[in-house]
Amino acid sequence: MLSGLGRRISYPSGVPAQAADARHTRINATIGQVTDGAGGALVLPRVRELLGSLEAEDAVLYAAQGGEPSLRAAWAQWQARDPRVARAARSLPLVTQGLTHALSIVSDLFVDPETRVLVPEPCWGNYRGCLGLRRGAAVDSYPLLQGDRLAVDEIARTLAKDSRPKVVVVNLPSNPVGFTPTQAEAEALAEVLRSAPGPLVVVCDDAYLGMGWEPDLLQGSFFGLLEGADPERLLAVKVDGATKELFLFGARVGFLTFHAEPEVAAVLEDKAKAVARATVSSMSRMGQELVLQTLKQAELHTQREAIRRVLAGRYRALRAAMEAHDLEAYPFNSGFFALVKVAEPEAVRRRLLERGVGVVAFPEVGAVRLSYGSVSEADVTELVSELAAAIAHVARPVATPSHDPVASPS
């Protein structure tokens, strides 16, 4: 399954490795950072002030390569809320600089120009850059939907089309559709992937995990449904993070986890760490500390539920407004998005901009995407009526211009 780079790379025994060996020494003359000589940070007073209740050492000194061990353990525990994930043999989550970085590590480790990369259609556009362009691989797509359901049969047909090594992205809840299938549909897809000929790397992009607004949707991560898959043929990789799950967008804390027995997990972890070392090196310690302290607090569930309730309220308001205006969307039930079908997405987007309303055009699927993550419930109705008006405006026949040479300006 490994790419050429994935096969070649291993974690170097340079400064970080030797500094890690010396972490508990009496005199530590290894690492190029400035301390008081006893492990304490020497910090500018203004920075100390800005750190508030964070310990300076936990914010300004270098983080361990691969992420702070305490955060990695805490995130593994967070993931284990999902009993299937808890049961799966998996590596300790490796800290990455947001989910995008986790995807780019996956790409470096598993994608070569001849690898067949399969992403859902519609999908988050950055997969093409991250998994395709950077590695010179052509990105194909599989249809996410067949009517209102997960396109399991179509996905099976797409997979069977050729026998090259494959990297397949499964993103549920999906961006940009805001769709999560039922448990049964998701299980059927897992079965298709489990029985597909390998080598197959299944990347479960769990960015929006836990953001479901309807009953009877897949509960937990798709990664858990691949538990126990034949490791000779299929490697499941979980990409998740604090970005959306903890609403910590700017902290840039993501995670990369492999479904593998300990020996293999150790090798993959070593290689992933090596890729990270060669690109961004260690990740922001401050971001990691924020996430760790957030995960540790007893009120996390209650505080998170309060924001989830806000999102659920916006979702319901959006559904109601769309019904009132008779707008058609791809099926949406989760995440922060609705993909509304329009005949001329770019023209509608431009018209909305003139009206002071921002949306994203997806011309390739004839739609515009509304993110209710960033629109208050009070504004949702206006957003939808502006959209309906823009659609009507764009569809209006253009008045035939006069050809009277006298009346025409020169």
Ligand SMILES: Cc1ncc(COP(=O)(O)O)c(C=O)c1O
């Ligand atoms: C499906 C999906 N995956 C990954 C990401 C990237 O997350 P991050 O901002 O942590 O890099 C996003 C961000 O919008 C996303 O929608």
